[in-house]
Amino acid sequence: MNYRIIELYETAVSMTKQHHKLNPKLDQEELNYYCANEFAQMILEDCIEICNQVYFNNYPDAEEWERSEEGDAIAESFGV
Numbered sequence: 001m002n003y004r005i006i007e008l009y010e011t012a013v014s015m016t017k018q019h020h021k022l023n024p025k026l027d028q029e030e031l032n033y034y035c036a037n038e039f040a041q042m043i044l045e046d047c048i049e050i051c052n053q054v055y056f057n058n059y060p061d062a063e064e065w066e067r068s069e070e071g072d073a074i075a076e077s078f079g080v
Contacts, residue, residue: 004046012039044080047071 016035020026026034051071056062074080 005043008042008046009039012036012042041080044074044078048074048080 012035015038016031019034020031048071051068051074055066055068055071059066
């Protein structure tokens, strides 16, 4: 498996453990949902960032605030 995916998953698990410490009454289903949500969010953010990096590599004169249409489409589609 890709190292980056493992890294993101481990981060999501760590965040879930912290979340559980702050909310000890959460059941396993709620914790699983939280972990899956955080993991998916991080993957999407990485994908959006990759789109933006490719955009800036292809358009080096682009303004700092500009973003790729592809990254924007991903963000809009998933509500990120």
